[in-house]
Amino acid sequence: MNYMKTAVLLAGMTALFIGIGFMLGGQTGMVIALLFAAGTNVYAYWNSDKAVLSMHGAQAASETQNPELYAMIARLADNAGLPMPKIYVMDNPQPNAFATGRNPENAAVAATTGLMQQLNYDEIEGVMAHELAHIQNHDTLIMTVTATIAGAISMLANFSMFFGGRDRNNPMGLIGTIAMMLLAPIAAMLVQMAISRTREYAADRRGAEICGKPHALANALRKIASGAEQIENDTAEANPATAHMFIINPLSGARMDNLFSTHPNTQNRIEALEQMSMPRSAGFSDDDQASDQASPSGPWSKAGRGSSSGKKAAGPWG
Numbered sequence: 001m002n003y004m005k006t007a008v009l010l011a012g013m014t015a016l017f018i019g020i021g022f023m024l025g026g027q028t029g030m031v032i033a034l035l036f037a038a039g040t041n042v043y044a045y046w047n048s049d050k051a052v053l054s055m056h057g058a059q060a061a062s063e064t065q066n067p068e069l070y071a072m073i074a075r076l077a078d079n080a081g082l083p084m085p086k087i088y089v090m091d092n093p094q095p096n097a098f099a100t101g102r103n104p105e106n107a108a109v110a111a112t113t114g115l116m117q118q119l120n121y122d123e124i125e126g127v128m129a130h131e132l133a134h135i136q137n138h139d140t141l142i143m144t145v146t147a148t149i150a151g152a153i154s155m156l157a158n159f160s161m162f163f164g165g166r167d168r169n170n171p172m173g174l175i176g177t178i179a180m181m182l183l184a185p186i187a188a189m190l191v192q193m194a195i196s197r198t199r200e201y202a203a204d205r206r207g208a209e210i211c212g213k214p215h216a217l218a219n220a221l222r223k224i225a226s227g228a229e230q231i232e233n234d235t236a237e238a239n240p241a242t243a244h245m246f247i248i249n250p251l252s253g254a255r256m257d258n259l260f261s262t263h264p265n266t267q268n269r270i271e272a273l274e275q276m277s278m279p280r281s282a283g284f285s286d287d288d289q290a291s292d293q294a295s296p297s298g299p300w301s302k303a304g305r306g307s308s309s310g311k312k313a314a315g316p317w318g
Contacts, residue, residue: 009198013149013191020156020184030156037152045141049100049108052242056235058088058110069116069124073109076129080136080210085109092235095119095227098245099131100140107135118227119220126217127224130207130247137206139199143244146192153188157181196244197264204269208276218273224248225266 018030044051063070070087077084085101088110095115101107109131115124134140204221208214225248236243236250243251244262 009191009195013146013153013188013195016184016187016191017149017153017156020153030152034152037149037155045102049102049106052098052100052239052245053088053108053110055239055242056090056092056110058090061087061089069111072121072125073128073132076125076132076210079212080129080132082132082136083107085132085135089113089116090235092233094231094233094236094250095224096233096236096246096248096250097127097131098242098247099134100245101135102140103138104135109135114227114231115224119223122213122216123220123223125211126207126213126220127247129211130203130217132210133203133206134199137199137202139203142199143196146195150185150188150192154185157184193244193262196262200247200264201269201272204273205276208273214273214276218270218277221248221266221270221273228252 017034061069066087066089073087074084082104085099085104086108088108090110090112092112093114094112095118097109097111097115099107099109109128111124111127115127119127204217208217211217228248228250229252232252233250236246237252240251243249248266249261249263
């Protein structure tokens with residue numbers, strides 16, 4: 001259903017682009033705008049991962065430095081049938097995480113120190129599984145295609161006065177051209193945000209399947225949303241265009257599931273995950289209930305793991 005919604009939204013955005021292109025820019029203007037926007041986004045597709053990681057001060061996490069985090073992600077990647085992604089850690093008190101990379105073979109996951117300190121082991125596992133789901137679902141490619149079309153529509157709007165004024169066949173007139181110039185980018189932005197929200201729901205579901213603990217991911221979303229409201233993310237505020245990449249909107253603003261939100265309403269996501277954890281026939285372990293209790297001593301402690309073993313692991317931030 002989520003893939004169907006994404007396909008319908010992409011088709012709608014494409015139709016919007018074609019219609020606006022002919023009405024405002026004519027055939028020539030439409031082709032120029034599409035080629036320019038496509039070229040920009042192809043460059044971004046190959047280089048955006050490095051740029052985003054640099055923007056947020058992410059540092060590579062080696063297996064030696066972060067053995068438990070590395071082992072966790074390696075196991076989850078194996079569960080999902082994915083290559084091992086690169087792992088990065090951001091020195092940021094806000095709990096959050098994101099995935100980037102043009103394909104599963106060139107992917108990376110990044111988590112903040114706030115996430116590692118405020119969530120327990122099972123919850124962090126759910127978050128990492130969610131990010132691996134984005135990689136498996138090729139959401140980076142989907143959002144790049146969406147950005148290409150949205151960028152082309154915005155460029156057409158900018159060119160509309162020039163091309164539209166010269167096109168004698170333009171049926172809209174000056175007022176209609178100005179109105180379309182203002183409304184077209186807004187319409188494209190709304191569709192782009194709707195696609196982003198749809199991909200989050202799909203990643204939640206697939207992430208819960210990868211880790212086998214939908215309840216743990218639901219708890220993680222609850223804690224991250226609360227932390228994002230209380231702790232400002234300076235790098236995200238400085239680079240708001242990257243907000244849609246995070247598991248929870250890192251910006252200090254409304255968290256409502258409305259037209260202008262890049263993320264679904266957190267409570268809606270939690271309810272969907274809790275519905276997944278209810279039927280025992282779904283194959284999820286009873287162990288996911290252990291994530292209800294947060295670990296005051298961090299995710300790598302005995303309490304954070306929800307483990308009955310008497311062994312306590314200090315971990316990189318213990």
